[in-house]
Amino acid sequence: MKKHNASEETTKAMKVAETAKEAAAETAKEQIEEIESSEAELPESKLPFPRATIVNMLRKNLSKGKQIKGQVKDELNVWLAKMIERIGKIMNSQPYTFASYEMLKEAIAPYEFIQDVEGEKTELVKKLQSIKENCDAIVNFIDESSKKKVKSISLEGEEPPFPKATITRALRKHLDSGKQIKGPVKQGLNIWLGKLIQRIAKKMDLHPYSCIDGGMFREAIETYENVGDIEIEKIRIIKQLEAIKLSCDVLISEIERKFKL
Numbered sequence: 001m002k003k004h005n006a007s008e009e010t011t012k013a014m015k016v017a018e019t020a021k022e023a024a025a026e027t028a029k030e031q032i033e034e035i036e037s038s039e040a041e042l043p044e045s046k047l048p049f050p051r052a053t054i055v056n057m058l059r060k061n062l063s064k065g066k067q068i069k070g071q072v073k074d075e076l077n078v079w080l081a082k083m084i085e086r087i088g089k090i091m092n093s094q095p096y097t098f099a100s101y102e103m104l105k106e107a108i109a110p111y112e113f114i115q116d117v118e119g120e121k122t123e124l125v126k127k128l129q130s131i132k133e134n135c136d137a138i139v140n141f142i143d144e145s146s147k148k149k150v151k152s153i154s155l156e157g158e159e160p161p162f163p164k165a166t167i168t169r170a171l172r173k174h175l176d177s178g179k180q181i182k183g184p185v186k187q188g189l190n191i192w193l194g195k196l197i198q199r200i201a202k203k204m205d206l207h208p209y210s211c212i213d214g215g216m217f218r219e220a221i222e223t224y225e226n227v228g229d230i231e232i233e234k235i236r237i238i239k240q241l242e243a244i245k246l247s248c249d250v251l252i253s254e255i256e257r258k259f260k261l
Helices: 002-036 051-061 070-092 101-112 114-152 164-172 183-205 214-258
Strands: none
Touching (some): 070 101
């Protein structure tokens, strides 16, 4: 239950972060456009931080003698406010009445370790490719298992228990009109039905009673009745795995597009 809740909270936080990112980007874009449209520096009152503080911090980390254009000072000023907005919204997405130091660390961690993005991208793509390969392995297993079963069946060399006409008429009821039934099909189905009766009889014979009743018969055929459901489930599994592979392809494409430094 805790894992489920944690997953929901993570998803919610991701959605909030994405929304915050878009909103902050739009706001910052408008402010930066205002800066770019004017060669002069913005009035101090329109800036979120004191310009002198920004300039001093920049100078400490730039080579001596380099000039800083007013546009750079103001754009950095606005951008820092945008970062605070993003981080604040991520922390605010947590279901608590306070903002803790741990929340702050969680919010800034992706930015603090931005240099690891390339490695994360490589690892994520690798794991998604591994999921696709596992999906292929399961599908191949189902296919190969079915093929082995088909190859192992032998319906030759035995005496058919039923009249050929009886089998043919019964089969025609379930085939499209005009379809021809080849001789080996009639012969094989006839023999197989005889084997099926043998198996069911042997299973019912396991009961230590002198009389075979309906309950014993239904128990004996239960496995065969379930085969249709099992085959349908196999088809469903294959379709689900194919869908997972497609989802992995979409995720890989998104990771390749978005995980850029």
